[in-house]
Amino acid sequence: GAGVSQTPSNKVTEKGKYVELRCDPISGHTALYWYRQSLGQGPEFLIYFQGTGAADDSGLPNDRFFAVRPEGSVSTLKIQRTERGDSAVYLCASSPGRDSSYNEQFFGPGTRLTVL
């Protein structure tokens, strides 16, 4: 079956621009997560959705970052007024959600964002 997909795979933008990153989770997975991975580091949590609502957005670094999941499936991570420090690989993951006995998350390939 299809795994988690993310588009685009690479995004180059200029400082100050707005970007949107898309995630298509595994069909039927109710939980969706966004992480950010900087070079040489482990993924760092940004936001977690259960269905359409953000259950935990405590990892978003500031108000330039926002994410939506309007129909409980596809999610979009939005970054306003991008800064060079936003350059990283943005990872999306999904999991079956509350019906699962443990929290196994399935990761997409990531979007590499470069802010010039």
Place this chain on the structure above:
Amino acid sequence: GNSVTQMEGPVTLSEEAFLTINCTYTATGYPSLFWYVQYPGEGLQLLLKATKADDKGSNKGFEATYRKETTSFHLEKGSVQVSDSAVYFCALSEWGSQGNLIFGKGTKLSVKP
């Protein structure tokens, strides 16, 4: 707060050597523990997991045992192959939580023929 510490790499081994990658954690309660692997050019994949103390997770010849007394979850393999070259991440999730994973910084393993 919760955290994961794993040994720094890179680790370079010859084929058929024994592998240990150390991982320790700090957590309240009883977390679930995971090892994820990232092969070159690919996304993160779950390698193995353990959800309670003394559980042993295993997959593809890799093993890790959940040790509550030492708050550790060390990854081991008896005989590595060139195809095991990858970055390995230890991670935890709070017990009963569907929330985020907390990852270590990763350990890069290179296996030479």
